[in-house]
Amino acid sequence: YPSQHGGTAEMAPEPDGEAVKKPQLNAGEAETRPFSPFDAAFRGKDITKMTAQEFFDIIKGPTKSPEGEKRATSFKPRSTDVLTVTTPKTGQTWLLAMLRKLSLGKDYKDVDAKLATTASGEGDGVPWLEHAKSVSNIYDEQPGAFRVYKSHLKLSQVRHMIAENPDTKFFTCLRQPHDVALSFFRHMRGMYVERVAGGDATLFDSTFTVNDFAKVDLGYEQNLKEWLSVRHLPNVKVLFYEETLAEPAASLRDIAEFVGVALDAELEKQTLDATDYNVMSSSNVFMNVFPGGGTYGKGRESLSKQAGDDIDQRWAAVVEPGTGASSYEALYEQINGKPFPFKESASGTCSNDGLQLLTSACC
DSSP states (O other): OOOTTSOOOOOOOOOTTGGGOOOOOOTTOOTTSOSOHHHHHHTTOOGGGOOHHHHHHHHHGGGOOHHHHHHHHTOOOOTTOEEEEOOTTSSHHHHHHHHHHHHHOTTOOOOTGGGSBOSSSOTTSBOBTTOTTOTTTTTSOOSSSSOEEEEOOOHHHHHHHHHHOTTSEEEEEEOOHHHHHHHHHHHHHHHHHHHTSTTOOHHHHHHOOHHHHHTSOOSHHHHHHHHHTTTTSTTEEEEEHHHHHHOHHHHHHHHHHHHTOOOOHHHHHHHHHHTOHHHHHTOTTOTTOOTTOSOSSHHHHHSOHHHHHHHHHHHHHHTHHHHOOSSHHHHHHHHHSSOOSOEEOTTSOEEETTEEOOSSSOO
């Protein structure tokens, strides 16, 4: 679809059925809550006259409040708490599901909704620390052995928390920036189509392409750069999405060791089964996990050359000067001292040991 805001590449194809997922309530959430606060946010607004940034600003509206951010930045975690603090679309939903399952353990039943972020600030899903509706429940007890939190705060907003709470565990996720752009586009499309447009993608698809949302600066490169400066701290874990994608079992063991969970064979199997991409993308609980995602390399393929180059230029301006790494893949190899998990094949698809990537990760 041509974009009204520049860029001519076709929209990344979406699998059939992607636009019909409906939000599922977590246990304890009121059955009478409004279907979508996003519908009210877009009421009377013409998206065909918006830039992607303006569209994103409206999407963020129902989730943000000054009170929520103030409460989040002054949060006093327990020594046993685990906080995931990331920029959007880097694999946080996948990580949260793994952490919550590790917290619940292998004998806990009825885990599906408990692995996802709570949509209303109520119930027993994972709390979003600074969410407008989470200001009243972030100190509540949670099911499982330890509490787990989601946040999109900047490192500068939680750096004091890391320093003052040396036993509290902090995670962030890094992901190939072109894939972040594609996942961000899919998420914006899904949010509008499913929660505002009643499943009809026509208006969104005739207005925006992935290239438009690639122009939105999520602060990813700056956040990556800042987190690298604290990765040596014993209570900080920096995860590379692609490493977990390539070796989910090995990554799960590493995550479990970091949070102090004894991972036996049965708990490992249950956790990998519950957080398999096909399971999560087919569940109405995980509203930001869409069929056809969970891959490496599709981002660059989906973007126009100009949009891809713009992302490369952001990297060159923000990350490369301080690290010497000319690309995300080079940064991975520099930090980990081993080859990047995936390589581009002659056909242009990205593979690991010759297998095209299709599953086992989260958008």
